[in-house]
Amino acid sequence: MRNFLTLWRRELTSTFLSPIAYVTLVVFLAVSGGTFMMGVFNNAGRSQPLSNLLFASIILWMTLLISVVSMRLFAEEKRTGTLETLMTAPVTETQVVLGKYAGALAFLLIVAAPAVGQVGVLAYLSPGITLETLDLGALAGGCAILVLVIGFFTAIGLLVSLMTRNQIVAAVCTFCAVWLALLAGHILSAIPAGTGRIPDYLSVVGHIEDFSRGQLDTRPVVLYVTGTALLLYASVRVLESRRWK
Amino acid sequence: MAHDEQYEDADEETDAVAADPAEDGNRSIWKQRGRRFATGLNVSVSVLLAAMLALMVNYIAYRYYARWDVSASHFYRLSDRSRSLIASLKTDVEVLVFLRKGYDRDLYDDSRNLLKEYDYEAARAKPQRLHIEFVDPDRDLARTRDLKQKYEITDDNVVIVSSGGRTKFVEAKEIMEYERRLTLNARPPRKIAFHGEQVFSSAIQSVIQERRPVVYFLTGHGERSIQDFNEQSGYSGIARDLRRDNMDVRTLQLAERRGMPEDGSVLIIPGPTRRLSSAEVDMVARYLDKSGRLLLLVDPGVVTGLERLMEDWGVRLGRHTVVGYTYTGRDLIVLEYGHHAITRNLAGIACSFTQPRLIESTAAATAPRAAPDQPRVSILAANTAEGWAEADPNQNPPRYDPAVDKRGPVPVAVAVEKGLVKSIDMELKPTRLVVMGDGYFVSNGSLASAVGGNVDFFMNAVNWLTEREVLLSVGPRIPGELRLNMTSREARRATAIIVGGFAAAAAALGFLVWMSRRR
Numbered sequence: 022m023r024n025f026l027t028l029w030r031r032e033l034t035s036t037f038l039s040p041i042a043y044v045t046l047v048v049f050l051a052v053s054g055g056t057f058m059m060g061v062f063n064n065a066g067r068s069q070p071l072s073n074l075l076f077a078s079i080i081l082w083m084t085l086l087i088s089v090v091s092m093r094l095f096a097e098e099k100r101t102g103t104l105e106t107l108m109t110a111p112v113t114e115t116q117v118v119l120g121k122y123a124g125a126l127a128f129l130l131i132v133a134a135p136a137v138g139q140v141g142v143l144a145y146l147s148p149g150i151t152l153e154t155l156d157l158g159a160l161a162g163g164c165a166i167l168v169l170v171i172g173f174f175t176a177i178g179l180l181v182s183l184m185t186r187n188q189i190v191a192a193v194c195t196f197c198a199v200w201l202a203l204l205a206g207h208i209l210s211a212i213p214a215g216t217g218r219i220p221d222y223l224s225v226v227g228h229i230e231d232f233s234r235g236q237l238d239t240r241p242v243v244l245y246v247t248g249t250a251l252l253l254y255a256s257v258r259v260l261e262s263r264r265w266k
Numbered sequence: 267m268a269h270d271e272q273y274e275d276a277d278e279e280t281d282a283v284a285a286d287p288a289e290d291g292n293r294s295i296w297k298q299r300g301r302r303f304a305t306g307l308n309v310s311v312s313v314l315l316a317a318m319l320a321l322m323v324n325y326i327a328y329r330y331y332a333r334w335d336v337s338a339s340h341f342y343r344l345s346d347r348s349r350s351l352i353a354s355l356k357t358d359v360e361v362l363v364f365l366r367k368g369y370d371r372d373l374y375d376d377s378r379n380l381l382k383e384y385d386y387e388a389a390r391a392k393p394q395r396l397h398i399e400f401v402d403p404d405r406d407l408a409r410t411r412d413l414k415q416k417y418e419i420t421d422d423n424v425v426i427v428s429s430g431g432r433t434k435f436v437e438a439k440e441i442m443e444y445e446r447r448l449t450l451n452a453r454p455p456r457k458i459a460f461h462g463e464q465v466f467s468s469a470i471q472s473v474i475q476e477r478r479p480v481v482y483f484l485t486g487h488g489e490r491s492i493q494d495f496n497e498q499s500g501y502s503g504i505a506r507d508l509r510r511d512n513m514d515v516r517t518l519q520l521a522e523r524r525g526m527p528e529d530g531s532v533l534i535i536p537g538p539t540r541r542l543s544s545a546e547v548d549m550v551a552r553y554l555d556k557s558g559r560l561l562l563l564v565d566p567g568v569v570t571g572l573e574r575l576m577e578d579w580g581v582r583l584g585r586h587t588v589v590g591y592t593y594t595g596r597d598l599i600v601l602e603y604g605h606h607a608i609t610r611n612l613a614g615i616a617c618s619f620t621q622p623r624l625i626e627s628t629a630a631a632t633a634p635r636a637a638p639d640q641p642r643v644s645i646l647a648a649n650t651a652e653g654w655a656e657a658d659p660n661q662n663p664p665r666y667d668p669a670v671d672k673r674g675p676v677p678v679a680v681a682v683e684k685g686l687v688k689s690i691d692m693e694l695k696p697t698r699l700v701v702m703g704d705g706y707f708v709s710n711g712s713l714a715s716a717v718g719g720n721v722d723f724f725m726n727a728v729n730w731l732t733e734r735e736v737l738l739s740v741g742p743r744i745p746g747e748l749r750l751n752m753t754s755r756e757a758r759r760a761t762a763i764i765v766g767g768f769a770a771a772a773a774a775l776g777f778l779v780w781m782s783r784r785r
Contacts, residue, residue: 043776068745149751158336235337
């Protein structure tokens with residue numbers, strides 16, 4: 022446990038001490054805030070829930086951020102050779118994977134938190150939206166699905182980063198994989214009859230819409246938790262295989 | 267010679283040693299490849315097994331799941347009535363949803379989200395009787411063609427509910443109500459109300475019923491007419507609501523038909539302004555004696571000819587006008603109701619009566635232990651203790667005069683039941699009446715301007731009279747609107763703060779970290 026916490030702290034510290042973290046933070050908050058406000062003005066007078074607009078704008082730009090953050094998790098260490106040094110330390114592969122995953126996830130959630138807070142600022146500044154009329158249940162649901170989806174996408178990025186030593190390749194592949202996961206439901210629903218309810222079950226967009234309306238469901242929770250666990254397990258096995266090759 | 271042999275042997279040994287590194291190298295490469303292959307195979311197999319385990323867990327989660335609505339609006343939460351309807355299904359009901367996303371995105375999303383709740387409730391019922399299928403007319407072309415032929419569908423935006431050969435079509439315009447107004451620019455119409463649960467549940471109920479209730483509206487005595495589309499006085503709106511609730515609505519001239527038709531489930535007398543003849547009153551009396559069902563709406567100051575008959579049933583049509591809490595000075599707002607199946611779901615919902623007539627009950631009829639062969643009157647709605655029954659309707663503003671007025675609470679609507687007998691062998695249908703002291707109660711003007719409880723109250727009364735308490739009226743959901751109420755300047759300021767402020771704060775934080783590292 023101590024090794025895991027050490028690795029986590031190391032990962033988080035190195036991320037926050039890097040200038041790239043702040044550049045991505047500034048750009049992310051600006052574009053997600055801009056997208057959110059654009060959605061609000063376009064939907065003024067309609068019955069579109071505010072929480073839907075907020076979490077849709079966060080997830081949209083979070084795909085880019087996840088690609089940038091996860092690309093350096095393992096790819097950089099492999100390129101510079103520090104991975105071998107790390108593996109000689111008295112740590113298990115599981116601790117390394119979990120430590121890096123937790124560090125990246127913590128950074129992404131810390132970045133997403135102020136983005137969620139933008140709706141509170143809007144409620145404060147807008148006479149038409151008050152803190153009382155904000156649907157806190159829907160916001161809580163949206164936060165829950167945000168954590169699950171970010172966790173799942175980060176696990177994708179970590180596995181991809183483990184497969185290559187080139188950061189750019191890792192970033193591009195992660196971006197593509199994340200968008201494939203995001204659009205899986207839409208792609209499957211385009212196939213003529215035969216897929217049944219599977220597109221709905223796999224639709225990340227549908228899950229975000231439901232949760233950010235306050236409709237909680239155990240199925241997406243199980244999907245993301247098992248998906249994340251599977252990807253992390255695969256990452257551990259891939260890292261272990263390096264030792265035997 | 268020996269020396270040559272020794273060198274020959276040495277040469278042979280050298281040749282042998284020179285040949286080994288190449289062999290060893292080859293063997294080493296193949297060993298390495300083999301080890302890599304084995305490692306790769308090991309990883310692949312273990313990940314594949316883990317994936318299968320994840321798939322199994324997801325399959326179980328797909329079959330056995332739970333949903334909660336934690337939103338403040340509960341916009342898509344099903345009412346208890348719909349849930350009990352789904353749980354009580356005895357035959358299979360198929361729901362085919364043909365809604366084109368591009369036609370009306372809000373309608374599509376709201377309908378789909380609501381039907382997900384139906385699906386969830388259906389999955390909880392064992393065995394599952396309600397089966398919902400979503401068909402996208404733009405994508406599922408073959409399926410769309412087959413179903414169009416089967417159901418002779420001409421419109422792509424329809425929900426089809428079918429069971430046991432009976433089919434009910436729910437059109438898109440019934441699901442969502444829009445504000446109709448002329449505008450100079452092409453703005454999308456504003457949503458006023460979402461009737462999804464009402465229309466879907468009604469449709470399910472209609473296809474499981476072998477027979478639809480027939481509601482007759484009496485005419486010929488100046489009653490409000492279901493064919494009158496007048497904005498104020500007409501009853502066309504409530505007739506539409508009754509049809510939407512799967513009832514057959516017709517008019518009845520007692521003098522022509524010489525009695526209530528055999529297929530009639532309920533007789534409604536909506537605010538007559540002239541007396542019924544004694545022969546007509548006798549027809550109504552005979553109908554009631556044979557377990558009839560009557561909904562009577564009477565205005566103050568009108569002599570209907572039914573006063574004696576009503577007294578026989580324990581109801582006195584008073585001459586007073588009931589006053590109490592009011593919005594406009596002419597209406598009576600009721601927020602608390604009597605304990606009855608009709609008003610069970612009206613707690614917290616306001617109803618508005620326009621200068622209602624006092625509807626009293628006789629003492630015997632409200633006795634707590636009235637025999638089954640005596641009429642039992644239950645008070646549905648009344649004013650409060652601060653109100654009273656005003657004897658002089660022309661007094662403006664009304665003032666309480668203890669000599670002639672009656673202190674509240676006094677009733678404005680009552681329900682009567684007589685003759686319910688249940689035994690091991692049989693159950694006799696009771697006679698049921700509902701009497702309301704306001705003929706304007708559900709006219710078009712009242713539906714448009716009054717508080718929302720009037721329709722629910724009326725529909726509940728009709729459903730009680732037709733013994734359809736399983737599904738009582740479900741009110742529409744009013745979509746909330748995103749309103750900023752900001753000037754352009756305020757909007758620009760808010761955008762600058764949200765977009766620029768947060769980013770600037772992050773940049774400042776980064777600058778501080780950079781400065782501290784430099785030191």
